Amino acid sequence: MGLFDRYAGLLEAYRDVRTTGYDPFQIRMERVLSPTEAIINGRKMLLVGTNNYFGLTFDPSCMEAAIEAIRAEGTGTTGSRIANGSYTEHVALEQEIAEFYGKKHCMVFTTGYQANLGLISTLAGEGDQLLIDADSHASIYDACKMTQAEVVRFKHNDPSSLEARLRRLGDRPGNRVVVLEGIYSMLGDSAPLREFIDVCKKYGAYVIVDEAHSLGALGDNGRGLCESTGVIDDCHFIVGTFSKTLGAIGGYCVSDEPDFDILRVTVRSYMFTASLPPSIVASVRQALKVVKAKPELRTQLWSNVATLYEGLAAKGFKLGPEHGPVVGVHLPDRMTAIGFWRAMLDAGIYVNVAVPPATPNGVSLLRCSVCAVHTKEQLEHMIEVMTGIGRQLGVLDDRTLRVVGGAR
């Protein structure tokens, strides 16, 4: 058997994805103009699939902070946090994030993926039981491959399914560690966190909540679902990323656990990779200040979410279950999703296409992510374009079109 023979099925699926002449997984941003516009294939495109929830990638104060940091400290640290890669600014960033959450400790990682990967696989060790939501992000699944703990999945967003699995463990020894996400990245739905926390408390389980897509978006101060549901104190570990709302890259974990700092010499994805470059640390510190100082960005984001979600729903699109910065549009199958995606690209709009096996329950989706700085006109234009394509592809049940067709 050849090295790549095992990927025969995937190759075939990938060939399907590329039949429209464009490869959605190899799109090149020729030039990014702003948080909402870029040149792709020589054309200006509206970006509605970049996770750039507050549009801070082009915030002048964040950009200036990064430029200043490069001038002062160079382009990179060339070392890990446990060697030469811990600068005063890394520690300051950690303190600021800990303060933001009102937690005692914080560790910063080079990516959000590495934060989940290292933290989850280290916290749940041999003899422990790790319980994860069925729709968990790849970084959580990959942590499950690395851990020595026993891993069990429970049904997506279903506290009773988690409870059944905790109950079945009975009095078996070992720590129970439960992993949840604030907002799920494909359909944009949020976890019933309070109900989950109640179950975890009942069975004495530790809780890790990943706020990657909810940082900034949820809670009065933008701390995420743990804040909006009032359970920050009950979350043993809160994980997040700098690569969405904060417009850069990196990951973090905050906690009140007294011995938290031992993780700095046990979590391998923290120890054996270079630390964040000074420019990133500087822009993230500034972005966090902007999040605190400008709650109107959150208001604007949710107003835009309502425009897009309600607009698409009114046209008859089948969407994710609730308003969220991620708006998932259900399409009947893989080829329709790819055709729809390509038609949108031709119409000058970039969104993500998500098809099995990267999606829960084998669904095919157009994954849109809303930005606080999208204008109402941009979103209304997008709804119009999607409605047109939806009719052409027969995704929308449209009577008007049939009447016109019949009159010909």
Add this chain to the structure above:
Amino acid sequence: MKHGVTICHFTRNRCFWHKVTAHPRALESVLRTAHQMIVETDGMTDTLERARVSGQSRGEVIREICRHLAPFQTGERPITGGTVIAKDLTIDSLAIMDMVMELEDHFDISIPMNVVAEIHTVDQLADTIQKLCARR
């Protein structure tokens, strides 16, 4: 010389038959236990109900697995104990994990992901389910 005795338990609307073969002295104790069971019906009902659920018959387990795999059947080829789940059926790894979750809830057991990774055939899955049911 060994003697046999057949004991019948009634619990709710079900009936269980056990054939016990043993030395007469041992049989005496079996009968004593059986007598106690009849006297203490209330307590025993729950115990026996648990025994009924945990002691899943092979046929029952296989039937339940096949019921969940039927949508992924290819052509006319029947699903048997030897069916290699990931290879002989049109089911991807995520759908396998989802099916396992349904089976977990049906049999009230948990099958850890690393155990699922080692399971290839319907027979192996049935073995795991029976083993976990018995351990409950």
